[in-house]
Amino acid sequence: MDSQLLTYIFxxxxxxxxxxxxxxxxxxxxxEFYVAGGGVSPLANGMATAADWMSAASxxxxxxxxxxxxxxxxxxxxxxxxxxxxxxxxxxxxxRKFGKFTVPDFIGDRYYSKTARSVAVICAxxxxxxxxAGQMRGVGVVFSRFLEVEIETxxxxxxxxxxxxxxxxxxxxxxxxxxxxxxVLIFAFLVPAIxxxxxxxxxxxxxxxxxxxxxxxxxxxxxxxxxxxxxxxGFSAYTEGSKDLIDVIAITLALMVGTAGLPHVIVRFxxxxxxxxxxxxxxxxxxxxxxxxxxxPAVASFGKLNLIETVSEKKYSEMPKWFTTWxxxxxxxxxxxxxxxxxxxxxxxKDGGNALTGIPIFSENERGKNGxxxxxxxxxxxxxxxxxRDIMVLANPEIADLPNWVIALVAAGCLAAALSTxxxxxxxxxxSVSHDLIKKMIKPDISDKGELVAARLAAVAAVVxxxxxxxxxxxxxxxxxxxxxxxxxxxFFPAIILGIFYxxxxxxxxxxxxxxxxxxMLFYMLKxxxxxxxxxxxEDWWFGISPEGFGSxxxxxxxxxxxxxxxxxxxxxxxxxxxxxxxxxxxxxxxxSDH
Amino acid sequence: MDKQTDNxxxxxxxxxxxxxxxxAILLPIWxxxxxxxxxxFKDWLDQFQIGGFNVGFWFAQQGSIYVFIILIFVxxxxxxKLDKKYGYDx
Numbered sequence: 020m021d022s023q024l025l026t027y028i029f030x031x032x033x034x035x036x037x038x039x040x041x042x043x044x045x046x047x048x049x050x051e052f053y054v055a056g057g058g059v060s061p062l063a064n065g066m067a068t069a070a071d072w073m074s075a076a077s078x079x080x081x082x083x084x085x086x087x088x089x090x091x092x093x094x095x096x097x098x099x100x101x102x103x104x105x106x107x108x109x110x111x112x113x114x115r116k117f118g119k120f121t122v123p124d125f126i127g128d129r130y131y132s133k134t135a136r137s138v139a140v141i142c143a144x145x146x147x148x149x150x151x152a153g154q155m156r157g158v159g160v161v162f163s164r165f166l167e168v169e170i171e172t173x174x175x176x177x178x179x180x181x182x183x184x185x186x187x188x189x190x191x192x193x194x195x196x197x198x199x200x201x202x203v204l205i206f207a208f209l210v211p212a213i214x215x216x217x218x219x220x221x222x223x224x225x226x227x228x229x230x231x232x233x234x235x236x237x238x239x240x241x242x243x244x245x246x247x248x249x250x251x252x253g254f255s256a257y258t259e260g261s262k263d264l265i266d267v268i269a270i271t272l273a274l275m276v277g278t279a280g281l282p283h284v285i286v287r288f289x290x291x292x293x294x295x296x297x298x299x300x301x302x303x304x305x306x307x308x309x310x311x312x313x314x315x316p317a318v319a320s321f322g323k324l325n326l327i328e329t330v331s332e333k334k335y336s337e338m339p340k341w342f343t344t345w346x347x348x349x350x351x352x353x354x355x356x357x358x359x360x361x362x363x364x365x366x367x368x369k370d371g372g373n374a375l376t377g378i379p380i381f382s383e384n385e386r387g388k389n390g391x392x393x394x395x396x397x398x399x400x401x402x403x404x405x406x407x408r409d410i411m412v413l414a415n416p417e418i419a420d421l422p423n424w425v426i427a428l429v430a431a432g433c434l435a436a437a438l439s440t441x442x443x444x445x446x447x448x449x450x451s452v453s454h455d456l457i458k459k460m461i462k463p464d465i466s467d468k469g470e471l472v473a474a475r476l477a478a479v480a481a482v483v484x485x486x487x488x489x490x491x492x493x494x495x496x497x498x499x500x501x502x503x504x505x506x507x508x509x510x511f512f513p514a515i516i517l518g519i520f521y522x523x524x525x526x527x528x529x530x531x532x533x534x535x536x537x538x539x540m541l542f543y544m545l546k547x548x549x550x551x552x553x554x555x556x557x558e559d560w561w562f563g564i565s566p567e568g569f570g571s572x573x574x575x576x577x578x579x580x581x582x583x584x585x586x587x588x589x590x591x592x593x594x595x596x597x598x599x600x601x602x603x604x605x606x607x608x609x610x611x612s613d614h
Numbered sequence: 615m616d617k618q619t620d621n622x623x624x625x626x627x628x629x630x631x632x633x634x635x636x637x638a639i640l641l642p643i644w645x646x647x648x649x650x651x652x653x654x655f656k657d658w659l660d661q662f663q664i665g666g667f668n669v670g671f672w673f674a675q676q677g678s679i680y681v682f683i684i685l686i687f688v689x690x691x692x693x694x695k696l697d698k699k700y701g702y703d704x
Contacts, residue, residue, distance in 0.1 A: 085675075090656075093674035097648045100679045104644045107686045108637055112693070226676060230666040240666030258660070258671040267653050275648075295694055295703070302686040309679050316675040600623070603630050606702040 025427035026165045033203050033431045034180060037438075040199055041184030041192040049470050052189030053120040053450050054289045059194055061296045065303020067197035068287045070204065070435070071443035072278075072304070073311060074150075075157020078204060078436035083411030085319035086326075089249070089257040092319065094270040098504075100305060100312055101271070102278025107301030110279055111288040113519045113602045115297035120289060121447070122282045122511060123455040129518040130526040131595055133460060138533045140455045142510040143282045143447060145537070148484065150281075150503035151444045155489025157437040160409060164348060165430035174489035177438060178482050185442045185449075186478045193442045194290060200435035205310060207432020211416045211425050212314050215321045218419060225317035245324050252331065253369025257320065269568030276574055277504025280512035283443040286450075294605035322411045325418050330362045330404060335389045338362075341417035346392055350407035352379045354397045360389055364404040371402035379405055441485065449478035502544055505570025509540035513577040521582075522599045528585030536577030543569045629700045636692050640685055647678040 046052040059067070077099070085092030117125055123143055127136030155174055162173025184192050209225075216228030220241055233239050246256040255261045278284065287304075288297045329339065335353055345351040353362055354374060365371025375396050382393040394405070413433065416425045453474035458465055465473070510533050517524040517532075545551040547559070547566045557565070564572060590596075651659060656670030664672060697703040 090671055090674060093652060093671075096675055097652055097678050100682050101644065101648050104641075104682050104685055108640060108689055227665075230664065230672070232666065242666050242668075242671075258668055260656075264653065268649060271648065271653065295690075295697065298686075298690045298693055302683070302690050305683050305686055309683050313676045313679050600626060603633070604626050604700075604702055605697055 022423035022426045023167070025423050026430045029424075029427040029431040030166070030434060033199075033435065036199055037180070037184055037196045040195045041188040044191045044195045045187045046189035046191045046471075049120075049454070049467050049474065051191045052471055052474055053446075053454060054286070055189075055191040055194045057290060058292050059290045061291055061300035062303055063194065063198050064287060064291050064296070064300040066201040066307055067194045067290075068284065068300065068304035069307035069311075070197040070201035070439040071193075071287060072281075072284050072440065073204065073308060073436055074440035075154050075161070075433065075437035077311065077315075078208065078433055079157055079160070079412050080409050082315045082318040082322065083408035085316055086323045086411045087406075087408055089255070090260040091262045091267070092316075093260075094267055094274065096312055096316060098271045098274025099278055100309060102275040103301060103305040103308070105275060105279040106284070106288075107298055107305070109519070110285065110515055111297045111301045112294045112605065114285060114515070115288050115291065116294050116602050116605060117598075118289070120286075120454055121450050122285050122515070123451060124459075125518065126511075126514055126529070127455070127459065129595065129598070130514075130524075130529045131592060132526040132530065135514075135526050135530050135533075136455060136459060138530055139511070139514070140451050142506070142533060142537055143451045143455075145541075146282060146503050146507045146510070147444045147447045147451075148488075149506060150283075151441055151448075151481075151485045152488035153503070154437050154441040154444065155485050158434065158441070159489050161413070161430060161433040161437065164413060165427075165433075171490050174486055177434075177441070177489070178486040181438055181442050181445060182479065182482045185445045185482075186475045189474070190286075190290060190446055193439075193446055196442070197439045200439040201307060204432040204435040204439075205307070207428045207435070208311050208318075208412075209314060210428060211419070211421055212318050212321075214421050214425065215325070215415060215419045216317060219321055219324070225321075226313045229317040229320055241324065242320065245320055245327075248324070248327050248331075249366070250368075252327065252364060252366055253371050254366030255368075257323065263563050265563055266565050266568050269564045269571045271568075273505050273508050273568050273570030273574070276512045277506075277508040277570055280507035280510070280515070281504070282451075282507070282511070283440075283447045285511075285515075286447060287443075318412065318415060322415050322418070325415075326406070327364065329418065331364050332361055334361050335391055336360065339418075339420075341414055344417070345407075345410055345414055349379060349381060349392075350410045352381070352394050352405040353391050354394050354403050354405075355387060355389060355391065356397065356401060356403050362404055363401060365400075365402045370400055372400040373398050374400075374402045374405040445478050445481050445485070448481040449474050452477035452481075502548065502566065505540050505544065505567065505573070506537060508570035509536035509573030509577060512574055513581055517578070517581055519599065519602060522596050523585060523590055524581065525585045525588055525591045527588040528581040528583075531584045532577040532581030535580045536573045539576055540570055540573040543573070625700065629696065629702065632696055633693070636689065636696075640689055644682065644685055647673060647681040652678050 050056055081095055123136050123139035126139035158177035159170040159174045162168055163170045184196055212225040213223050216225040217223045220228040220231040221234045222228035222231045233241055246258055249257050291297050291300050375394055376398050380395045382395055385393050387393050416429055453470055457473050458470050514529045514533050544566050547555050652674035659670035660668035662669040
């Protein structure tokens with residue numbers, strides 16, 4: 020069967036499954052809508068958390084980024100998994116014991132203040148919208164490639180599907196849908212990885228194959244070969260880094276604390292029954308995430324080796340079909356700068372660099388003399404090949420010449436990853452609006468039914484905004500997502516940690532900390548990423564820290580401001596201090612979660 | 615404060631102190647395998663090899679993740695035991 024038909028079948032069947040689950044588990048009360056009724060098993064919750072959290076960026080972009088960055092890409096691997104250790108040890112059990120619906124709920128109650136709650140709501144909305152923008156772009160890319168529709172149409176199909184199960188099922192529907200989505204996405208990620216590893220090294224386990232010798236050259240380790248080839252072409256060695264030590268540390272830390280402060284992840288720990296289940300489900304979540312994360316560096320390195328060996332110094336006319344497929348989609352470009360008909364893929368040390376200036380601009384209908392798409396903005400260096408990072412995972416099965424059904428499976432997996440995260444974020448946005456804004460601040464006497472209607476309406480509105488971002492994408496998937504982590508690190512993390520571990524922490528300190536933290540992060544991000552406030556290049560970075568890593572600086576500033584301000588202002592009321600004490604022990608969850 | 619609540623509170627603080635003690639053991643390991651082995655001492659560790667992996671590079675891309683998973687499950691076990699010891703597991 021051809022891959023197009025198979026793709027329709029795989030994607031269609033998986034969507035039918037998700038919608039079926041949503042109908043079966045639709046929410047009837049606000050408790051079911053916000054926290055799935057609070058009775059999800061730790062194993063199911065772990066899987067759902069993994070799917071919720073592994074986004075289009077993890078599935079599609081991460082391996083591609085590592086592939087291009089080599090060792091420097093490790094910040095994503097360590098950062099995004101290390102955060103779960105903080106979540107499990109420092110946040111999850113206590114938030115579960117506290118037992119409400121949302122993160123602003125905790126902040127509002129712990130800091131006995133509507134101002135604190137509003138600040139938290141605003142932070143949750145900023146973080147979630149920044150993050151969801153990346154997801155919708157992912158949905159668009161996948162649909163346009165695999166279903167051969169316009170990106171806009173793809174985004175709209177995605178919106179309708181998410182809308183259906185997020186609005187109908189709430190957290191309950193999302194949770195069980197995400198369990199199914201996890202299974203689809205992990206299977207889709209592992210199958211091609213196993214094939215590729217086996218082809219290259221004879222070892223079917225990708226994470227071990229990565230450290231194995233090549234079948235083509237039995238005395239050469241795969242990574243050594245890759246290091247050698249990279250250096251030969253003028254790139255830095257794959258296993259060596261080129262980033263500054265301080266920036267690597269800052270980015271890793273920002274991603275770790277950002278993970279631990281992401282509202283759509285934290286909220287998952289409200290859905291289990293007991294404190295011990297919250298700890299356990301954090302463990303399962305990392306286990307399930309880890310399976311993908313230790314496979315991704317293998318996919319990255321094999322993909323890179325395959326790419327170099329396929330294209331370097333080869334004739335354009337002899338390129339395999341996938342090359343032209345991706346070229347036609349504008350994700351790959353070749354500019355024959357020296358008119359020899361061969362592809363020169365060169366790094367800086369060989370007078371290479373970026374093959375073109377900025378993103379590729381293709382001429383409409385003209386073709387070059389070898390039949391390649393013409394690019395209107397070539398750069399002056401010798402590198403002739405532009406490869407969009409996002410294609411690494413998507414094109415891998417084709418590069419390795421795998422059967423059609425694997426390609427269809429990867430399409431379904433990508434969509435599962437993007438849709439599950441989008442749904443989780445939608446729920447955070449809708450509950451921030453209906454629960455924290457309407458129920459807790461504007462109209463406290465609203466009925467359970469009325470709140471449920473409000474939650475559904477808010478979800479509809481959020482989908483429309485997210486769809487807008489999908490159609491007008493703000494840049495690279497992972498770059499945008501990385502900034503959402505910085506924002507979460509700068510705002511929530513200190514307020515929650517101090518709320519649990521520092522009894523003396525009061526509302527004045529927490530509010531000041533959150534406001535200063537998120538403003539500082541927003542300022543830095545706008546200045547250095549989007550050219551506001553005079554802009555600036557990497558030479559103007561403070562302490563040599565990139566916008567992606569700046570969340571960790573803003574987090575420290577938040578901690579500092581919070582503690583200093585709290586020293587000069589009255590201590591929190593007695594009942595709040597008692598609440599902190601009760602949150603610290605796991606007994607009596609039933610009463611605590613009796614809403 | 616009457617005697618019973620006083621005892622209850624002492625009990626709770628003792629539990630909390632032991633919990634903090636576990637964190638003081640586990641979090642440095644978390645720090646060491648990632649920021650230590652994967653970043654700061656990466657270049658030095660890279661002179662050693664496990665199979666085709668330089669050790670520092672391996673910690674950065676795989677090893678730290680294995681350790682993170684183990685850390686959480688160790689914490690889960692320790693805390694479940696602690697809950698039992700203090701009678702908070704009911």
